[in-house]
Amino acid sequence: MPPSDLRQMAVVTRYELLKYLRGKRLLIIIVLVAVIGVLNLVVPPTIGSGYDPDPTTFTSGMLNEVGILVVLCATFFGADAIVSEFEQKTGLLLFPNAVNRHVLVLGKFIASAIVSVGAVALYYAITAVAAVVIDGSLAANTSLSFLYCLAYLFGILAITYFFSAIFRSSVYSIVLTFFTFFLILPIIDRVGSSIAHFKPWFSITFASGIVLDIFQQPYPLDMVRTVERTFRNTTRTLTVAQYHPSVAQGLAVIFVYFIIGLILSLVITKRREM
Amino acid sequence: MTDAIVTENLRKQFGQFEALKDLNLAIEPGVCVGYLGPNGAGKTTTIKILTSLLRPTGGKAFLNGIDVVHNPKEALASVGAVVETPQLYPQLTPMEILAYFGQLRGLDSNVIRERSVEVLEEVKMSDSANKRTGEFSTGMKQRVAIAQALLHDPSILILDEPTVGLDPRGMIEVRELIKQLKERDFTIFMSSHLLNEVQEVCDKVAIVDKGALLVYDTVANLSTVSESRVSLTAVEPITAEQCSSVQALPNVRSVKRVATSELLITIEGGLREQSDLLDQVKSTGLRVAFYTPAGSAIEDIYLRLVPEEEY
Numbered sequence: 001m002p003p004s005d006l007r008q009m010a011v012v013t014r015y016e017l018l019k020y021l022r023g024k025r026l027l028i029i030i031v032l033v034a035v036i037g038v039l040n041l042v043v044p045p046t047i048g049s050g051y052d053p054d055p056t057t058f059t060s061g062m063l064n065e066v067g068i069l070v071v072l073c074a075t076f077f078g079a080d081a082i083v084s085e086f087e088q089k090t091g092l093l094l095f096p097n098a099v100n101r102h103v104l105v106l107g108k109f110i111a112s113a114i115v116s117v118g119a120v121a122l123y124y125a126i127t128a129v130a131a132v133v134i135d136g137s138l139a140a141n142t143s144l145s146f147l148y149c150l151a152y153l154f155g156i157l158a159i160t161y162f163f164s165a166i167f168r169s170s171v172y173s174i175v176l177t178f179f180t181f182f183l184i185l186p187i188i189d190r191v192g193s194s195i196a197h198f199k200p201w202f203s204i205t206f207a208s209g210i211v212l213d214i215f216q217q218p219y220p221l222d223m224v225r226t227v228e229r230t231f232r233n234t235t236r237t238l239t240v241a242q243y244h245p246s247v248a249q250g251l252a253v254i255f256v257y258f259i260i261g262l263i264l265s266l267v268i269t270k271r272r273e274m
Numbered sequence: 275m276t277d278a279i280v281t282e283n284l285r286k287q288f289g290q291f292e293a294l295k296d297l298n299l300a301i302e303p304g305v306c307v308g309y310l311g312p313n314g315a316g317k318t319t320t321i322k323i324l325t326s327l328l329r330p331t332g333g334k335a336f337l338n339g340i341d342v343v344h345n346p347k348e349a350l351a352s353v354g355a356v357v358e359t360p361q362l363y364p365q366l367t368p369m370e371i372l373a374y375f376g377q378l379r380g381l382d383s384n385v386i387r388e389r390s391v392e393v394l395e396e397v398k399m400s401d402s403a404n405k406r407t408g409e410f411s412t413g414m415k416q417r418v419a420i421a422q423a424l425l426h427d428p429s430i431l432i433l434d435e436p437t438v439g440l441d442p443r444g445m446i447e448v449r450e451l452i453k454q455l456k457e458r459d460f461t462i463f464m465s466s467h468l469l470n471e472v473q474e475v476c477d478k479v480a481i482v483d484k485g486a487l488l489v490y491d492t493v494a495n496l497s498t499v500s501e502s503r504v505s506l507t508a509v510e511p512i513t514a515e516q517c518s519s520v521q522a523l524p525n526v527r528s529v530k531r532v533a534t535s536e537l538l539i540t541i542e543g544g545l546r547e548q549s550d551l552l553d554q555v556k557s558t559g560l561r562v563a564f565y566t567p568a569g570s571a572i573e574d575i576y577l578r579l580v581p582e583e584e585y
Contacts, residue, residue: 001348093419098348098350
């Protein structure tokens with residue numbers, strides 16, 4: 001008899017990790033982490049501005065790009081995780097085994113999550129060490145920010161798996177992942193906040209604001225105010241809005257994306273034909 | 275005893291196209307069945323449903339009595355399959371791929387190691403056992419795919435065109451391998467386009483066309499009921515009168531002139547009728563230079579059952 005689902009899941013995860021270790025993507029992500037870190041550490045003194053003496057400001061500045069890293073990890077390790085089995089025809093070998101499809105999806109997801117968490121953790125580690133070396137102490141809430149970032153990573157990864165489950169080509173899945181999280185949702189966030197003046201609480205990229213907002217003391221609140229601006233003798237009243245997700249709201253939205261993305265990817269992959 | 279493979283009113287629809295129409299098949303354990311049919315007949319669709327790659331529109335499919343649609347994990351536990359020409363994970367070596375699937379099937383690590391060496395030897399891939407598969411040819415990939423299908427010593431082996439992509443030597447080796455497996459009581463369900471291959475290797479033949487089963491019987495039974503064809507080459511050119519004389523002989527269904535001194539004769543019956551015909555042809559005064567069977571019994575039955583426009 002075949003082993004339990006849990007044991008099979010562990011086997012799938014182990015071999016997915018082996019494939020990542022043997023492939024180039026993990027290496028590329030590590031290089032990217034190093035490049036982002038080095039740029040953040042080298043550019044300020046090079047242009048003469050120096051480092052921020054406050055560890056909190058320094059750390060949140062370093063972590064400005066962590067959202068990009070999260071999306072890159074999801075794109076590299078999740079966008080073609082499922083579709084490639086169909087597209088590359090490796091599924092013809094894998095699926096006729098005595099293993100349920102949901103086990104394969106979850107095993108792959110765990111492997112994707114492990115390497116992505118590794119990459120994000122490496123960047124946080126670089127940031128933390130830099131903060132201690134440069135400013136003498138670690139910023140408060142760095143660990144909370146890391147945890148929120150991991151939550152965001154899982155949410156993004158789940159949606160990426162959903163894209164990977166629905167498309168026939170990994171190119172579509174990769175492009176959609178990239179555009180959704182780098183363009184579409186950020187545009188909605190920006191237009192919502194600054195032009196339409198509504199709080200885009202439903203957007204996972206907006207929700208990811210908790211990763212950096214947690215460094216601010218006190219935690220930032222929504223702010224909507226009107227200002228009068230005079231231009232060529234005409235005075236106009238403008239509304240300026242700054243929205244921030246509360247921690248609870250941000251985590252809840254990320255959790256919903258995670259659950260929906262993962263469930264959809266499981267259901268679609270189970271029903272998908274080859 | 276439970277049949278090894280059973281399909282009950284199996285149906286599969288792709289949009290408007292009906293790939294399988296109430297396919298009913300029951301394959302007893304320990305036989306090697308050749309699954310034949312023209313392109314689009316439903317062979318691969320059947321195999322993909324049996325291996326949980328496709329979901330049927332209707333009907334049921336069982337492997338060792340277990341419903342493969344509702345319980346694929348248990349149903350596929352004792353099945354080894356090679357469907358189409360699968361690709362391998364380029365980052366892994368054949369040994370690692372076998373270890374991966376062996377662990378998924380719950381084999382002990384020592385057993386996996388021993389069996390991997392054995393099956394790679396069987397498919398003549400021992401030399402490449404520890405090389406990454408990224409640069410492997412189609413034939414090498416096919417051999418590794420066959421090796422993984424054999425790894426857990428399954429009771430049922432499902433092979434979809436197992437010699438596709440192999441060079442002539444590889445085709446012969448795979449055929450020999452299947453013959454060896456037959457002796458080890460495997461139930462083998464093998465689709466193929468190569469009729470001679472099926473006749474050489476299989477005990478029984480199932481012919482499917484337009485999604486429906488046309489015939490399922492032993493090769494021996496099919497050979498006896500079949501009409502057969504012989505090619506006759508005369509020493510001199512064959513006249514129209516001689517052609518008519520041959521046509522008029524007993525058991526002769528049709529005579530087709532394929533060259534000035536060569537006839538293709540279709541007769542009702544098998545070897546005995548072919549022998550009788552030769553004597554009768556000689557008695558007409560026709561000097562026969564060559565008299566050879568044209569095609570195998572399976573070919574004859576296939577050509578009779580599957581209309582010409584389909585292949």
